[in-house]
Amino acid sequence: MVDHQRHMQPRKGVKEMLMHVDEEHGCVNIKRSRPKLLFFLTFCSLLSCFLLLLPPLLSYPSPSFSLLYSYEGEDEALLEIKAPLCSSVSNGTICCDRSSIRSDICIMKGDIRTNSSSFSVVLYTSGDLLTGEEELRHEKIKPYTRKWEPSTMATIDELTLTSKKSNTSTTHKCDVYHDVPAVFFSTGGFTGNVYHEFNDGLIPLYITSQQFNKKVVLVILEYHDWWIMKYADVLSQISDYEPIDFNGDNRTHCFSEAIVGLKIHDELAINSSLTTTNKTIQDFHDMLDKSYQPRIHDLVQEEPEKTRENPDNNPKLVIISRNGSRAIMNQDLLVKMAEKIGFDVEVLRPDKTTELAKIYRALNSSDVMIGVHGAAMTHFLFMKPGSVFIQVVPLGTTWAAETYYGGPAKKLGLRYIGYEIGARESSLYDEYDRNDVVLTDPDSVNDRGWEFTKKIYLDRQKVRLNLIRFRKHLVRSHFFIMAKRNHAQV
Numbered sequence: 188m189v190d191h192q193r194h195m196q197p198r199k200g201v202k203e204m205l206m207h208v209d210e211e212h213g214c215v216n217i218k219r220s221r222p223k224l225l226f227f228l229t230f231c232s233l234l235s236c237f238l239l240l241l242p243p244l245l246s247y248p249s250p251s252f253s254l255l256y257s258y259e260g261e262d263e264a265l266l267e268i269k270a271p272l273c274s275s276v277s278n279g280t281i282c283c284d285r286s287s288i289r290s291d292i293c294i295m296k297g298d299i300r301t302n303s304s305s306f307s308v309v310l311y312t313s314g315d316l317l318t319g320e321e322e323l324r325h326e327k328i329k330p331y332t333r334k335w336e337p338s339t340m341a342t343i344d345e346l347t348l349t350s351k352k353s354n355t356s357t358t359h360k361c362d363v364y365h366d367v368p369a370v371f372f373s374t375g376g377f378t379g380n381v382y383h384e385f386n387d388g389l390i391p392l393y394i395t396s397q398q399f400n401k402k403v404v405l406v407i408l409e410y411h412d413w414w415i416m417k418y419a420d421v422l423s424q425i426s427d428y429e430p431i432d433f434n435g436d437n438r439t440h441c442f443s444e445a446i447v448g449l450k451i452h453d454e455l456a457i458n459s460s461l462t463t464t465n466k467t468i469q470d471f472h473d474m475l476d477k478s479y480q481p482r483i484h485d486l487v488q489e490e491p492e493k494t495r496e497n498p499d500n501n502p503k504l505v506i507i508s509r510n511g512s513r514a515i516m517n518q519d520l521l522v523k524m525a526e527k528i529g530f531d532v533e534v535l536r537p538d539k540t541t542e543l544a545k546i547y548r549a550l551n552s553s554d555v556m557i558g559v560h561g562a563a564m565t566h567f568l569f570m571k572p573g574s575v576f577i578q579v580v581p582l583g584t585t586w587a588a589e590t591y592y593g594g595p596a597k598k599l600g601l602r603y604i605g606y607e608i609g610a611r612e613s614s615l616y617d618e619y620d621r622n623d624v625v626l627t628d629p630d631s632v633n634d635r636g637w638e639f640t641k642k643i644y645l646d647r648q649k650v651r652l653n654l655i656r657f658r659k660h661l662v663r664s665h666f667f668i669m670a671k672r673n674h675a676q677v
Contacts, residue, residue, distance in 0.1 A: 329373070332391050346408070368442060371406045371445060378411065381565050395448075415430060421478045455595035475569065503530070520654060579650055
C-alpha cells in the first residue's frame with residue numbers, strides 16, 4: 188500500500204525531474220550568463236543526458252509496473268500448472284506451502300526427530316563453531332484438511348516444526364530410526380463421519396503418500412484405535428509399516444524426510460495434474476479394490492451357496508436404506524417396482540459397525556445404486572466405473588448433492604442421475620402451507636444459514652417417492668445396463 192501511494196504522488200516538473208537526473212549522472216550545470224546561449228546549451232546538455240538514460244529506463248521497468256503487467260496478463264490456467272511451492276526442498280531445510288485455502292503442507296529434509304511431549308518435530312543441522320544450539324526456523328501447523336473452518340481447526344492439535352543448528356559433536360537422542368519418509372496427519376475433526384473420513388482423510392492421504400509407493404510411515408495425531416481397525420485394509424495399501432500414535436508414543440522417532448499435513452484437491456476427487464504420478468480417482472478406486480478383495484474372497488467362502496445365486500443374471504440394484512431423517516417412506520413399493528422391471532434388488536442398511544468390506548462387496552458387484560442424499564452416498568466410491576448412481580435429492584439439498592456426490596461420481600466414471608424430489612414428495616409438504624418458502628423457495632431458507640438447512644431439510648425431512656415419475660429412471664437405467672452388457676458380448 189505504501190508503494191502504491193508513493194506512485195500516486197504528484198510528479199515533479201519536467202525541468203526539475205531532468206535536473207535531478209542530470210545531477211545523478213554527472214552532467215555539467217551551466218551558469219545563467221548569456222540567456223539564449225545558456226538556454227540552447229542547457230537544452231542540449233539535458234537532451235544528451237536523457238538519451239544516455241533512455242536505454243536503462245527501457246531495459247529495467249519498475250518492479251511495480253512489471254509485477255502489475257505480469258499479473259494482469261497471466262491466465263488463471265497457467266497459474267495452476269506452475270510448479271507448486273516446496274516442489275524441490277534441499278537437505279537441512281523446512282519448506283511450508285500455505286497457499287491453499289484447504290490445508291497447509293510443510294516438508295522437512297535432513298536429521299528429523301520427534302518430541303511428542305512438546306508436540307514438536309525438530310530438524311537438526313550442524314555448525315562446527317557453535318557451542319550450543321541456534322534456532323533457524325520456527326513453524327506452526329495443524330495437519331488437517333479443513334483449514335478454512337476456524338471452528339473445526341480449533342479442535343485440531345498443533346505441531347511446532349523447528350530447524351536448529353548445533354555443534355557437530357552434540358549427540359541427539361534417537362530411539363527408533365526409520366529409513367523411509369514420514370507423513371504426519373490428524374484423524375481428529377469430523378472423523379467418525381464416513382464422508383469426512385474419505386474426503387478429509389483417506390483421499391488426501393493417498394494423494395500425499397502415493398509418490399512413496401508404500402515405503403512411508405504414517406504418523407497420526409489424535410490417533411483412534413477404531414479408525415485404524417476400520418481402515419486397516421486400506422492403510423495396508425498406502426504403507427508397509429505400522430502407523431505411529433504421535434500423542435501416545437513417547438519415543439523419539441528419527442526420519443530423513445517428512446511431510447506434515449495432507450494435500451487435498453476437491454470434494455472426493457483427485458486432480459491428476461497436481462500429483463507427481465498422474466494418479467486419478469479411478470486409481471484410488473483400484474487401490475480400494477486391492478484393499479478389500481482378499482477379505483471379500485473370505486466372505487464369499489463363508490456364506491452358503493444359495494445366497495450367491497442369481498440364476499437369471501439380472502442387473503443388480505442396491506438401495507442404501509436410511510432410518511429416521513431422509514428415509515424413503517415407500518421403500519417396500521420401490522423394491523417391488525424395481526424387481527418387476529427386472530432388477531435383482533438388495534437393500535443395504537449400513538451403520539457405524541458394518542464392516543466396510545461387506546459394503547464394498549455389495550456395491551462393487553452392483554449395476555445401480557439408489558440412495559437419499561447424505562454421508563452414506565460417499566460409498567459411490569465403491570462402485571465400478573460405468574455403473575449407475577441415482578441420488579434422491581430432498582428439498583433444500585440440490586447444491587450439496589451435486590457438489591459433494593454428483594460431480595465427484597461423474598469424475599469416477601459413473602452414470603449419475605440426480606433425482607430432485609417435488610414438494611409433494613417431501614414430508615415437509617404435510618407440515619407447511621403450500622405457499623411457504625420452505626416448499627417454494629428452499630434457496631432462500633438456506634441463505635439464512637446452515638442451522639436452518641440442517642434443522643429443516645436434513646433433520647426433519649423424509650421422502651415419499653412418486654413411483655410413476657421415478658420408474659422412468661429405473662427403466663432407463665435397466666436399458667442402459669443391458670445395452671452395455673450386450674455390447675460387451677459382441
